[in-house]
Amino acid sequence: MSTRVSYPVEVKMKAIEMRLQGFPVKQVMEELNIRNRSQLKIWMKWYREGQLHRLDQPVGKQYSYGKGPEFASETEKLHAEIRFLKQQIDVPKKVQSVGKDVDREVATSFIKHHVELPVKLVCEILNISRATYYRWKKHQKSEQNETLVMLIRQYCMSHKFRLGYRKITALINRTIHVNHKVVQRIMQQYGLQCRVKPKKRNLIGQPSTVAEHILKREFKAERPLQKLVTDITYLPFGQQMLYLSSIKDLYNGEIIAYTIRSKQDTDCVLDTLNQLPELPSDCLLHSDQGSVYTSNTYQDAVKQKGITMSMSRKGTPADNAPIESFHASLKCETFYLDRLTCTTTAIVEQTVREYIYYYNHFRIQAKLNNQSPIEFRKLVA
Structure with missing residues (x-):
C-alpha cells in the first residue's frame, strides 16, 4: 500500500502557475515530481473556486478542512467562543425552568426552528443525547x-x-x-378516497390465460398439421374496417383457414378455428397474446380440439414471423400494388379471397423447391 505524499505550498502554487501558462499536465507532473494527475486537478479546482487557503491543509483532512474549529484569525476565533458561551446561557432558558427537566415538545420545536445551530451542539448544551432528540x-x-x-x-x-x-x-x-x-x-x-367517480379499468386486452412460448421460432414442421400459426390483421381499405383472421400450416406454408369480419372479437377467431380439419394429437397452434386468443372461450375451444397452445412473448412479433410475413405479402401484392387503398368493402373481401387462393395454388416458394404450397403437399403425399 502506497503512502500519502505531502507537497509544500510552493510546489502547489508553482504547479498552478505552470498550468495557467499553458504547460501540459504531463510536463508539470514530471518537473515538479507530482505522482497523481488527480492531485493537480484538485489544486486547480481550489484555485478556480477561490479556496487557496486549502493548499495549507494537511494530508487526510480534505473533507473536514475549513469546516471544523480552524479559523482565519484570532478575532474570528474569539467571536465564535463568545457565540458558543451565549448559546449555553440562552438555550436552557428557553427549553427548561429552574429545577425541572428539559421539556420534550419545547426542545424539539426549538431545535427544529434554529437550523443555524448544529443538532449535536444543542443536544450537548441541553445534556440530552442525539438519539433521544430523534426519538x-x-x-x-x-x-x-x-x-x-x-x-x-x-x-x-x-x-x-x-x-x-x-x-x-x-x-x-x-x-x-x-x-x-x-x-x-x-x-x-385508510381508504378515504372520493367515491363519486371511482376509477374504471378497461379489461379489454388484459390476458386471461397466457400460454407458454413452446414454438420458440422453430418454424419447420416434419408433416402436415403439426405446427400451425395464427394471427389477425387489419384491412383498412374499404368503406369500413375489416379484419382477417387466418391460420397457416408451417409444413408447406398453406393458409388452411381464414375469416373476414367487421369486428375483431372472439367469434372471429373461433370461426377460423372451427374450419380446421381433423388434427393429429400432437398439433401445436401458435399465436400472440391478443385478448381474443387469451380469452377463456377461445382457450376452452382449443382444448376441446386437443390442440397444444403456444404464444409469443409479449411485444415480440418476430416469434410469429410466418403469419406476419403472409399478411404483409397479401397487402403489398394486392392493395398497395394495385393502389386499392380506398375502395368498397365487397372488393376488399373479393381481393383477399382471390389472393389466398392464388397464394395456395399458384404462388411458388423457394423453400418448397419453387412449388406452390398445395403442389408441394400433393407431391410429398
Missing part, C-alpha cells in the same frame, strides 16, 4: 400524523366522501398547512 422527534411526528388522519377522516365523512384529496387539502389548509401529497397518501392508506 422525541419521531414520536411527535407520529402524534401529528394521528391528528391529521382524524381531521381528514372527519372532513371525508362530513362530505360523504364526495371530495378528492385536492379539496380536502384546501379545507385543511384553512387552519393548518399540509402538503397535498401527504393528504393523498393518508386517504389512500
Whole structure:
C-alpha cells in the first residue's frame, strides 16, 4: 500500500502557475515530481473556486478542512467562543425552568426552528443525547400524523366522501398547512378516497390465460398439421374496417383457414378455428397474446380440439414471423400494388379471397423447391 505524499505550498502554487501558462499536465507532473494527475486537478479546482487557503491543509483532512474549529484569525476565533458561551446561557432558558427537566415538545420545536445551530451542539448544551432528540422527534411526528388522519377522516365523512384529496387539502389548509401529497397518501392508506367517480379499468386486452412460448421460432414442421400459426390483421381499405383472421400450416406454408369480419372479437377467431380439419394429437397452434386468443372461450375451444397452445412473448412479433410475413405479402401484392387503398368493402373481401387462393395454388416458394404450397403437399403425399 502506497503512502500519502505531502507537497509544500510552493510546489502547489508553482504547479498552478505552470498550468495557467499553458504547460501540459504531463510536463508539470514530471518537473515538479507530482505522482497523481488527480492531485493537480484538485489544486486547480481550489484555485478556480477561490479556496487557496486549502493548499495549507494537511494530508487526510480534505473533507473536514475549513469546516471544523480552524479559523482565519484570532478575532474570528474569539467571536465564535463568545457565540458558543451565549448559546449555553440562552438555550436552557428557553427549553427548561429552574429545577425541572428539559421539556420534550419545547426542545424539539426549538431545535427544529434554529437550523443555524448544529443538532449535536444543542443536544450537548441541553445534556440530552442525539438519539433521544430523534426519538422525541419521531414520536411527535407520529402524534401529528394521528391528528391529521382524524381531521381528514372527519372532513371525508362530513362530505360523504364526495371530495378528492385536492379539496380536502384546501379545507385543511384553512387552519393548518399540509402538503397535498401527504393528504393523498393518508386517504389512500385508510381508504378515504372520493367515491363519486371511482376509477374504471378497461379489461379489454388484459390476458386471461397466457400460454407458454413452446414454438420458440422453430418454424419447420416434419408433416402436415403439426405446427400451425395464427394471427389477425387489419384491412383498412374499404368503406369500413375489416379484419382477417387466418391460420397457416408451417409444413408447406398453406393458409388452411381464414375469416373476414367487421369486428375483431372472439367469434372471429373461433370461426377460423372451427374450419380446421381433423388434427393429429400432437398439433401445436401458435399465436400472440391478443385478448381474443387469451380469452377463456377461445382457450376452452382449443382444448376441446386437443390442440397444444403456444404464444409469443409479449411485444415480440418476430416469434410469429410466418403469419406476419403472409399478411404483409397479401397487402403489398394486392392493395398497395394495385393502389386499392380506398375502395368498397365487397372488393376488399373479393381481393383477399382471390389472393389466398392464388397464394395456395399458384404462388411458388423457394423453400418448397419453387412449388406452390398445395403442389408441394400433393407431391410429398
